[in-house]
Amino acid sequence: MRLGILISGRGSNFEAIANSISRGKLDAEIAIVIANKPGAGGLVIARERGIPAKVIPSRGLDREQYDKLLIDELRAHDVELVCLAGFMRLLSANFVKAFPDRVLNIHPSLLPAFPGLDGQKQALDYGVKIAGCTVHFVDEFLDSGPIVLQAAVPVLDDDTVESLSARILAQEHATYSSAIQLIAENRLVIEGRKVRILPENPSA
Ligand code: GRF
Numbered sequence: 001m002r003l004g005i006l007i008s009g010r011g012s013n014f015e016a017i018a019n020s021i022s023r024g025k026l027d028a029e030i031a032i033v034i035a036n037k038p039g040a041g042g043l044v045i046a047r048e049r050g051i052p053a054k055v056i057p058s059r060g061l062d063r064e065q066y067d068k069l070l071i072d073e074l075r076a077h078d079v080e081l082v083c084l085a086g087f088m089r090l091l092s093a094n095f096v097k098a099f100p101d102r103v104l105n106i107h108p109s110l111l112p113a114f115p116g117l118d119g120q121k122q123a124l125d126y127g128v129k130i131a132g133c134t135v136h137f138v139d140e141f142l143d144s145g146p147i148v149l150q151a152a153v154p155v156l157d158d159d160t161v162e163s164l165s166a167r168i169l170a171q172e173h174a175t176y177s178s179a180i181q182l183i184a185e186n187r188l189v190i191e192g193r194k195v196r197i198l199p200e201n202p203s204a
Pocket of ligand 1: 007009010013085086087
């Protein structure tokens, strides 16, 4: 399964996906990494690992114009699944239609709690005892599509945004690859808001 990974920054989720592939835990290949910001740290990781990467700057373009560029680039690389990994832009309905049920996102909270920016800080400020991360299908709304997998992370009394974010990030890295592998194995059925996970095929 050919992946297109969209990033805006550090790129640790992208790197974790690349690691899962190289360790043989994920049956996929990264066809292209696209950053909307020239300074995205993930671009350095892609270069070091010899993974094709490209900057398509989003500055000054409206959503439809920008998403058209993204769609063309992803199609040119025969991308079958688009993975948003710290990609800080909302995608248009046309983008979502171009890859039906084939766009995933990772968010650092247990959705529907704490969508948007700084999910970890929102959780800490609210005083929840359990935080976590969510991998979900993407629709044109913010952090809102059907949920594939979630992982829970306890909030400790002395947690800071940094310490909690680090523990959530470790779960993000594992959870994202697991969700992608479920799609590679064709084991997800979307029924409205619900995503059913089919059992492993023993003969596969
Ligand atoms: C992660 O916390 C992800 O959940 C959120 O943005 C952050 C991206 O981190 N959407 P990285 O660029 O993958 O290191």
